[in-house]
Amino acid sequence: MSLLKPHIEKLLGSTLSDFEGIERFFQPISLRKKENLLVEGKVCKANYFVEHGCLRMFFVNEKGVEQTTQFALEHWWLADYASFSSQSPSGFYIQAVEPTRVLSLSYEAQEKLLHEHPQMERYFRLVHQRAHAAAQFRIRWLYGHSKEENYYQFVQRYPEFVQRIPQYLLASFLGFTPEYLSQLRARNIS
Amino acid sequence: MSLLKPHIEKLLGSTLSDFEGIERFFQPISLRKKENLLVEGKVCKANYFVEHGCLRMFFVNEKGVEQTTQFALEHWWLADYASFSSQSPSGFYIQAVEPTRVLSLSYEAQEKLLHEHPQMERYFRLVHQRAHAAAQFRIRWLYGHSKEENYYQFVQRYPEFVQRIPQYLLASFLGFTPEYLSQLRARNIS
DNA sequence: CGGATCGTTGATCAACTTCAACGGTCGTGG
DNA sequence: CCACGACCGTTGAAGTTGATCAACGATCCG
Numbered sequence: 398m399s400l401l402k403p404h405i406e407k408l409l410g411s412t413l414s415d416f417e418g419i420e421r422f423f424q425p426i427s428l429r430k431k432e433n434l435l436v437e438g439k440v441c442k443a444n445y446f447v448e449h450g451c452l453r454m455f456f457v458n459e460k461g462v463e464q465t466t467q468f469a470l471e472h473w474w475l476a477d478y479a480s481f482s483s484q485s486p487s488g489f490y491i492q493a494v495e496p497t498r499v500l501s502l503s504y505e506a507q508e509k510l511l512h513e514h515p516q517m518e519r520y521f522r523l524v525h526q527r528a529h530a531a532a533q534f535r536i537r538w539l540y541g542h543s544k545e546e547n548y549y550q551f552v553q554r555y556p557e558f559v560q561r562i563p564q565y566l567l568a569s570f571l572g573f574t575p576e577y578l579s580q581l582r583a584r585n586i587s
Numbered sequence: 588m589s590l591l592k593p594h595i596e597k598l599l600g601s602t603l604s605d606f607e608g609i610e611r612f613f614q615p616i617s618l619r620k621k622e623n624l625l626v627e628g629k630v631c632k633a634n635y636f637v638e639h640g641c642l643r644m645f646f647v648n649e650k651g652v653e654q655t656t657q658f659a660l661e662h663w664w665l666a667d668y669a670s671f672s673s674q675s676p677s678g679f680y681i682q683a684v685e686p687t688r689v690l691s692l693s694y695e696a697q698e699k700l701l702h703e704h705p706q707m708e709r710y711f712r713l714v715h716q717r718a719h720a721a722a723q724f725r726i727r728w729l730y731g732h733s734k735e736e737n738y739y740q741f742v743q744r745y746p747e748f749v750q751r752i753p754q755y756l757l758a759s760f761l762g763f764t765p766e767y768l769s770q771l772r773a774r775n776i777s
Numbered sequence: 778c779g780g781a782t783c784g785t786t787g788a789t790c791a792a793c794t795t796c797a798a799c800g801g802t803c804g805t806g807g
Numbered sequence: 808c809c810a811c812g813a814c815c816g817t818t819g820a821a822g823t824t825g826a827t828c829a830a831c832g833a834t835c836c837g
Contacts, residue, residue, distance in 0.1 A: 456727055464730045466723070478720035488727070511709070518708040519701070525715035530668035532722030533656070537646055537678070539729060540654045540762055544825070564784065572730055577825060579785050733792070754816065767793060769817050 400448050401500055404472055408523045409516060419514055422506040428493035434501075435491040441480035443501040447473050450497025453566065456489050465569040468494070470558070474524055494562055544573045548581050590638050591690055594662055598713045599706060609704055612696040618683035624691075625681040631670035633691040637663050640687025643756065646679050655759040658684070660748070664714055684752055734763045738771050 401423070402416050413419070428434065428450070435441050437457065445452065447469050454467040454475060466489075469475035480487035484504055502510065511517050542550065548571055552559050559567060568578040591613070592606050603609070618624065618640070625631050627647065635642065637659050644657040644665060656679075659665035670677035674694055692700070701707050732740065738761055742749050749757060758768040 454723075456731070458731055464727075466726050466730060477723065478716055479724060482716060482720060489723075515705065515708075518705075518712050522708050522712035522715060525712060525719050526668055526672060528719045529715050529722065530672060532719065532726070533644075533667065533679075534669060535726065536656050536722070536729075537654075539726075540656060541646070541648050565782095574826060575784070576786085576827080580787095580825090583785075735792080755814095764794060765816070766795080766818085770793095770819095773817075 400472060401446055404446075405517075405520050408520050415514075419510065419517065422510040423500040423502055424506075426499050426501050428497045428499070430493055430495055432493050433490060434493070434499070435477065435480075435487055435489060437488055437490055438486050440484050441477040441487045441489075441491075442484075443503045444474060444476040444481060444507060445469075445491070446500040446502070447471050447475065448498045448500055450499075451494040451561070452491055452497060452499070453494050453570075454489050454491050455569070463490075463569060464572075465566055468558075468562075468570065474528070494566065539572070544571065544577070545581060547571050548578065549585075590662060591636055594636075595707075595710050598710050605704075609700065609707070612700040613690040613692055614696075616689050616691050618687045618689070620683055620685055622683050623680060624683070624689070625667065625670075625677055625679060627678055627680055628676050630674050631667040631677045631679075631681075632674075633693045634664060634666040634671060634697060635659075635681070636690040636692070637661050637665065638688045638690060640689075641684040641751070642681055642687060642689070643684050643760075644679050644681050645759070653680075653759060654762075655756055658748075658752075658760065664718070684756065729762070734761060734767070735771060737761050738768065739775075 401420075402413060405416075405419070406412055423446075425448075426434070426445075434443075434445060434452065449471060452469040452475050453465050454469075454477070455463045455465040458464050467475065475491060477487040477489045477491070479485075480489070481504060511521070538547070538550075551567075551571060564578055565575045568575045571578070591610075592603060595606075595609070596602055613636075615638075616624070616635075624633075624635060624642065639661060642659040642665050643655050644659075644667070645653045645655040648654050657665065665681060667677040667679045667681070669675075670679070671694060701711070728737070728740075741757075741761060754768055755765045758765045761768070
């Protein structure tokens with residue numbers, strides 16, 4: 398419970414007097430590597446705040462290959478928001494990349510939290526606005542460059558993260574095959 | 588001013604008694620075809636709600652080609668939220684695809700609106716949550732299929748919209764060249 | 778030790794781009 | 808109202824990018 402309070406305070410720009418009243422809506426969950434928080438076909442019952450570790454969101458395409466669409470590190474919220482909002486079945490998986498600790502805010506808990514603490518509407522408005530901005534940036538990035546350029550830019554921008562995850566996940570996230578990633582790496586060990 | 592009130596009421600699930608108090612923060616703007624609301628290098632000063640017509644967001648890549656990343660039709664909000672949130676220069680353009688009428692909510696006006704009408708925090712939280720969900724869906728869609736499949740699915744899903752916009756914009760949005768789109772069409776007039 | 782998982786390498790192949798050229802249409806100025 | 812130019816869509820040839828498939832080596836973990 399060490400990261401959430403400062404995160405809320407940072408976004409709201411004020412110190413929280415009643416964090417206990419907010420905290421009680423969250424449930425901590427510890428995940429082992431490769432453990433799932435959500436599987437395809439199930440409803441995304443909660444919104445997850447990463448306290449420690451790393452989550453990824455992926456789907457399985459028609460060829461049976463996992464396609465990673467998103468990672469979430471410390472401080473980030475993750476859920477399938479289409480599924481979460483309407484409490485309908487999801488087409489995604491959410492899985493721990495490494496041992497991970499999250500705070501889970503269930504759909505019902507979030508409703509009650511927002512009702513009892515209306516200032517949290519503002520917090521989540523800002524969280525989603527930021528995520529929306531990040532998505533716009535991401536889409537631009539996907540359009541703007543070849544896959545090779547994408548790779549180099551990503552490595553340059555997030556070198557520590559590239560160290561942290563296996564290569565096949567990086568390839569999956571960048572939208573190409575592990576074989577192609579190997580070729581890029583081979584070319585560049587110059 | 589006909590679309591905004593029902594949209595707010597729909598998301599908040601209640602009727603608005605004081606719409607006049609909200610309305611006054613918005614400024615209507617009429618745009619001719621190809622007129623710009625935002626150009627690269629300028630700050631995205633407002634958040635735009637489309638009343639009638641169609642906007643597109645695009646950037647110019649290093650080859651000088653316009654890449655369309657987003658369209659906004661009636662009921663949709665559009666802004667470069669990274670630029671808007673921090674009032675810093677944008678890397679995007681926002682342009683009218685056809686004669687378009689928007690309601691503009693400037694950054695300062697939005698701040699005041701949210702301060703005076705805190706229930707609007709909930710409204711914008713829901714707007715951004717939906718947009719975030721749409722972005723997740725969009726990213727999945729970009730990853731999931733070849734460009735050819737993307738084209739067919741898009742035409743099937745939004746046939747009326749495909750009629751409405753020129754082909755070179757559709758190609759730009761789908762992430763390929765107008766020439767390739769021509770080939771796809773030629774193949775498929777079967 | 779043995780099997781599964783991960784990364785690598787190379788050959789072949791399909792998807793898509795690029796470039797160049799052409800025809801139609803639309804709108805604007807004369 | 809016509810003519811011209813700009814813009815848009817089309818076609819085809821050649822070139823690139825990245826996928827696929829198959830085989831192999833290394834490493835990790837039981």
